[in-house]
Amino acid sequence: MLSQTRLRYAYYPGCVAQGACRELHLSTQAIAPLLDMELIELKQASCCGSGTFKEDSWLLEDTVNARNIALAEELNLPLLTHCSTCQGVIGHVDERLKEAQSQRPEYLAQVNQLLDEQGCHPYRGSTDVKHILWAIVGDVGLETLGKKVVRSLTGLKCAAFYGCYLLRSQKQLPFDHPIHPQSLENVFETLGATPVDYNGRTQCCGWPLSSYATEESFRMAGLRLKAAIAAGADCIVTPCPLCHLNLDSRQPEIANIMGESLQLPILHLPQLVGLALGLEPAQLGLGKHVVSTQSVLAKLKNYNA
CATH class of the missing domain: 1.20.1050.140 (Glutathione S-transferase Yfyf (Class Pi); Chain A, domain 2)
Structure with missing residues (x-):
């Protein structure tokens, strides 16, 4: 029932x-x-x-x-x-x-x-x-979410990447601010992770340019990745699968354009939540990424990379 x-x-x-x-x-x-x-x-x-x-x-x-x-x-x-x-x-x-x-x-x-x-x-x-982010923050609530954590993500440094549409497409934005959002970071802290502030967290990943200005798209994404890495992030967490596609699946090509290795894992928001709720990596599809997520699991004491 x-x-x-x-x-x-x-x-x-x-x-x-x-x-x-x-x-x-x-x-x-x-x-x-x-x-x-x-x-x-x-x-x-x-x-x-x-x-x-x-x-x-x-x-x-x-x-x-x-x-x-x-x-x-x-x-x-x-x-x-x-x-x-x-x-x-x-x-x-x-x-x-x-x-x-x-x-x-x-x-x-x-x-x-x-x-x-x-x-x-x-x-x-x-x-x-x-959006599921608003449902987690507004309907489930951070207090309730915190009570459901069975494996704290202590030690994991997460960089939020909001994506353009989530913040700026609607006149009314629930539970957050379009210029200075904090909802993802609040979720990270509730799960035990450490939010990482960096230049680019609310900017475009470059996906809209990818079909007609591929190199410019990759350079834009590369700047976001480099900024997160420089700030000490272990991973980027995004609520947008299109951002995920540009930052994860195209990261090898982005690295070639930028002329340097990047290797920064990109997680979907439900994957991060699932880790804290005790689900196993396979249940969350963490083996399906282009950039390996093993370094993320290695940071967490309760998971074996």
Whole structure:
């Protein structure tokens, strides 16, 4: 029987976590029951567009993501994502359409007409779009999270990398500040790890440039990695799988561009949480990274690298 206090979400895994970063999907599913979360996957949801749909049409971006939100509304649950890009895109659409309910009802009617033509439920603006970071900080709560820690991450120095979309896409940012965020660092401390401050923690990883200005993208990512290394970080922890792709999977190429070895592990937020909750590395997909995570495990007394 489910606990009456269990937190329930309409889970939107997104594209990257079901493909190139499968370990993010794996680790999110692994930590959810330990945090008393029930995830009901939105298997009919579509790609959010990663911010590209609006280059052709704002109406396209709004309609596609109004449908995603409506799927969660049908369950009377908040939409939960673990991708800061998905959060930025879908969350911004949600804000825009909620404003349209009072300021541009004819536009919302146009969106819902398109949804109706496809046999989809209308957007009602009755739920929230929530990144797993906000769910951990705001719904689970840091105090409760701390009580669930069974393997303190003492001795591990973690550098946060927030990603652009999580901080700057929405007008209202829950539980944090868009310029001086602290939510990731607060989670690190709750898990026993030491936050590392460095120049670049709130800047762009370079992913948006990668398809047409690859070298510039790699240099941008290289500067972020070098700054974290110089500050003494054992790893970077990010709530964005696209940032993870650029900083982890492309790190060997970045090192070639920068002309120096980097070898800095990049962890997804649910992986770090899972380590502190006592899950084993294999359960969290820590062997699936391009840059080995063995140095992270070696820093932790309760894990064998």
